[in-house]
Amino acid sequence: MAEIRFGVATSHVPAIGAAIDRGKEEEPYWAPLFQGYEGARKWMADANPDVIILAYNDHASAFDLDLIPTYAIGVASEFPIADEGYGPRDVPIVEGYPELAWHLAESLILDEFDMTICNYMPVDHGLTVPLSIMYDKPEKWPARVIPLAVNVIQYPPPTPRRCFNLGKAIRRAIKNWDEDITVAVFGTGGMSHQLQGERAGWVNTPFDTDYLNRLGEDPESLLEISHIDLLRDAGSEGIELVMWLIMRGALGGSVREVHRHYHVPASNTAAGLIIFEDTTADVLL
Numbered sequence: 001m002a003e004i005r006f007g008v009a010t011s012h013v014p015a016i017g018a019a020i021d022r023g024k025e026e027e028p029y030w031a032p033l034f035q036g037y038e039g040a041r042k043w044m045a046d047a048n049p050d051v052i053i054l055a056y057n058d059h060a061s062a063f064d065l066d067l068i069p070t071y072a073i074g075v076a077s078e079f080p081i082a083d084e085g086y087g088p089r090d091v092p093i094v095e096g097y098p099e100l101a102w103h104l105a106e107s108l109i110l111d112e113f114d115m116t117i118c119n120y121m122p123v124d125h126g127l128t129v130p131l132s133i134m135y136d137k138p139e140k141w142p143a144r145v146i147p148l149a150v151n152v153i154q155y156p157p158p159t160p161r162r163c164f165n166l167g168k169a170i171r172r173a174i175k176n177w178d179e180d181i182t183v184a185v186f187g188t189g190g191m192s193h194q195l196q197g198e199r200a201g202w203v204n205t206p207f208d209t210d211y212l213n214r215l216g217e218d219p220e221s222l223l224e225i226s227h228i229d230l231l232r233d234a235g236s237e238g239i240e241l242v243m244w245l246i247m248r249g250a251l252g253g254s255v256r257e258v259h260r261h262y263h264v265p266a267s268n269t270a271a272g273l274i275i276f277e278d279t280t281a282d283v284l285l
C-alpha cells in the first residue's frame, strides 16, 4: 500500500535557487539561511521518498492570465524547467509518474475536486527551488514528482479550508494506490512577503511563528483565516501559505515536527521551512 509519510513546507524564493546555482551558499548574506537547511537535507536523504506530490504555484510560467486553473495536476512523464526570463535553471528535468498522477486525478475529481489535467507543464521556481533546498544539486532528482499547481496569482484563490480538504482527498487517493511506495507531500511558498507597492518588503515574524506553531498541532485553527486577513498580516504574496495546508491536510491527525528553520530576509521574504512525519499510524497502534 502506498503511504504518505512525510510533509514538507518551504518558501520558494527564486533568489535561493540562484544562490545555489551560483555557489553562493557560504557568502555572509546566505550562510545563515543555508546552515538551517543542513539538517533538513540530511533528514531528506534518510527519508528518501519515492514520490513527491508537490503543491506549488505557477508564476505566469506554464499559465498566464489567459488561463487560470484553480488546481492543476501534471500527468506527464517529464516536466521541463521553465524559462522565467533569464534562461531555464540548470537543474535536472523533473520526472513525473503518469500512472499515479492519473489515479490521483481520477480519485480527486470523483471526490469532487475539479482538477485541470496537464499533459504539458513547464515548472518554475515554485517547484524547483524547494527541490534544490531539500536535495541540493543532484545529477538527477531522487524522487518522481507530481506537480500540483494552485492559483494564488489572480483573485480569487482557493480558501485555506478548501486547500486543507484537498490535502485530505489526496490522502484518501494515495491510500487506494496498491504499490509499496513512500510518498511525501510538499507545500511551497510564503512565508510573509510582499513584492510590490508601498509595503514591499513586508515581513511579519510574529504571524509566521504563530502559523508554524499551529500548522502541526492545530491546523484547523488556520482554516478560518480570510483572504483579506492573510493579505494584511502576511503581505500580498503571503497568500501562498494556503498551499502549506494542502500538505498538512494530506497528513493525518497526528504529526511529529522533525525540523524547522526560519530566516529573515531571503530577498524580500521571510523564508520558512518545516518538516513533519506522520505519526497517525503509531497513535492508532
Ligand code: DHB
Pocket (backbone or CB within 6 Å): 012, 013, 014, 015, 059, 189, 190, 193, 195, 237, 240, 266, 267, 268, 269
Ligand atoms: C520572491 C518570493 C516568491 O515567493 C516569489 O514567487 C518570487 C520572488 C522574493 O522574495 O523575491
Ligand code: FE
Pocket (backbone or CB within 6 Å): 012, 059, 126, 189, 190, 237, 240
Ligand atoms: Fe512565490
